[in-house]
Amino acid sequence: MKTCRKVGVLFLAAALLIVFTLPVFGAEAGNLSPGQLKKAAKFNDVDENFKWAKDAIERMCNQGVILGYPGGVFRPGNNVTHLEAIIMALRVMGCEEELEDVTINDDIKKIKLPWDDAYYYVALAVEKNIIKPEELKGFNLNAPAKRYEVARYIVRALDMESEATEHMDEELPFKDAKAIPENAIGYVYVAVKLGLMEGDTNGTFKPNEPITRAEMAVLMDRLDVFFAPENMFAGTIEDIDLDELTITLENDSETVTYNVLKHATVYIDGKYYSLKDLNIGDTVKVILDKNENVIFIQVTERADEATTTVKGLVVDVNKAKKSISLFVHDQYKEGFVGVLRVNDIEGRHYELETQRGHYVLIGEIDELEDYVDEKIVVFGKMIDEASIYMRGPMIEVTDFALLEAEDIETFYINNDTKVIIDGEDEKLSGITEGDYAEIKAKDDVAIEIEVETSEELKYK
Template sequence: MLKKSRFFISVVLIFLLLFSTTAYAKPQPKYSFDDIQQFTWAVKAIEKMYAKGFIKGVGDKKFNPSKPVTHLEALVMILRAMGYEEQANKITELPKEYKGPKLSWGKGFITLAYQKGILTYDELKRFNPNEKAKRYEIAKYLVRALGLENQAQQNMNKVLNYKDWDKIPKDAIGYMYVAVEKNLIKGDGEKLKPNDPVRRVEMAVLLERLDEKVQNNLNGRDVVATVYAIDNNTITVKVNGGLKTFNILKNVPVYNENEYVGIDYLKPGYQIRLILDFKNNIIFVEVLNNKSEEVIPIELKDVKNPPEKVSSAVEAIKNKPAVKLVEENGIYYVIATRGMMRTGGYIVNIQKAQIIKTSKDTILEVEVKYIDPSPDAIVTQAITYPYDIKSFTYDGKITQISVKTDKNINVSVDIDLASDVK
């Protein structure tokens, strides 16, 4: 009997352990490269810059994070982040001032860097594309890429509280000063290590900081939006006042700051950055704010016998396309009109709505569909004023209305609330 009890207890403990592990286990990252897992402070930057096409792997799912970048590699990455890759690829000749080794690739990037002022005349004459790039040299490239050359020159005598500040070459002090002040380069709290070669893993982080300054949206493939709805295969987001739906590629990396969180972490209302491939599939997601909005679904009900206040509101706006919110006796009424139509057959349908709460406003989002009669439809030959009314309950005050329609119609909005609505 004792043996059976022990066996039963063991089975229960195993099930509890399995359940707890399942319930609380974090998603396992699916990295783009097999050799970056240990660099937890830089993994997100590597994945993000790889998704944007600013950095590449070295083959066989390897990134080689500890390898120093060369001067040419650094210029290529920086020019990509600035959005100049296509322009550089069209250039096939090196500047006549270039005296370095012969190159099989990258000529256009060197030429463009010289034209853009990222490389100076004196630097170009002694430029060695295969030499390891030091931190102070990368600082020069970053500062010039951002058009901050004058600021660097004006701060050549500045001193910051780092133990190795005196190790910076005199002609680079202003660049390091600006790079630190602009949060492009950060030390370890005590040292900047200006003469250390920059490793590929560090370059990914520097590129991410540069990208934040440049805000290269990859011709529309870097999208900052708010999650509207999400399922296993797609994400619908609010962007520029409208809704867009994108496909999610399998194992897409999703990060909240430097933590891998997985696709299940996303919720409606989260502000996110999506990076898309050339087919508009999502290949990277970054959570920018998981507290910016609260999405409150509401249930719309048909209104057959509206109160007098609502009927009067319909009469007041029926001559134009409009959406009006009216509150009466604790119930909200949404009215959508189309304006005067010369025949029957036109339909207005308030399809759905939701409430978005931000730190400042409570916004009612309404989707309205306008239906026209088909060309061969038999319709009433009389002037009509199509409209729709829906009602819902909500214990709070709505401060704004946002309207989405399926047609290019200029819709006016208005709110008529009782003074005691909180």
């Protein structure tokens, strides 16, 4: 991110998106330079109609982010121009000190701007990638900035353009979504997805409506919270209470417990999660609002997740439940899994009905009688001897086992589960009963399933 304050890049880039949703108003924009504007905390035109923005206006004016006009007025309903929006963003980022070092190129000099210092702001905005050089040609920076355009500036300022690019084909949930330019859909998506902006009560986004000074004051006020180091805390999670919505953090100097806002965002490895996805021992950075409630959590380092490794023969693959069950027995690595049947054709004999076919059972089979029509595991080896009494491949049985609950381990898979069969990436559907599998899991969710197909059956 092109930030000018000393704040972690990824942390701030994600956190800044958790900001206030702006209402939609409209009026004409002013063209006075910052030098002509008045820095004041009270304005006679910030009346009851703008009560929702009053505190933000006063704070941002006192900090010099947004300034008033001569005569004690703020003009809260006036539109914000592109130039003004850019300047406000640069001020909140703390970049104004860099103005004297920027170079104004010939393309920027050709732009018609209302005052000389504005050229330095534009040059700095280009340097920070808030505006691209190719966009300056024929671009009226004095025109009101529309809502979708403000979304673009903010996303770029956060260095989140690549994420916006990935979502340019999203279907946005607004009645007027078709009014959003195709090349702006991703920016609006990011802003909406992360809480920066949203539609109105009628389900419209009003992308082409201009944003007002009152709205920008609130937006800048909320952004300023995230840049302030006193509103950040870094530590290790000691406790999480999902019922009370609290989180306890510890670092080298103190242990503190914070309330967590219901819709606080949790950011892990570039994706967005909820409080329940955090683990005790995770190292995090949090952002607090003015009441010291947690509004944003970023995991900077995951705790070592407690995992287990289980090995055994696959005895069930349930595609509907997305589960896999293993027969865990240290004595055997290979076996045949199927339902025991009796075949009276050409002489009574036992067969094992498996997913790979039927196998005639010979050898140690005297004790099988009580388990006909049950699923069992047969241990032994395939033989090539032919029999005039029985047809089909034969297994010389050395032992067998019933599938009892205490010998079965079941795991579930999700979209992150990795399945490897004979060294190749595969899907759950590629696993067959009787395969030998090693499963790494957290609780009952498989993280990785590595399968070896039986050497005897691989080429049959």
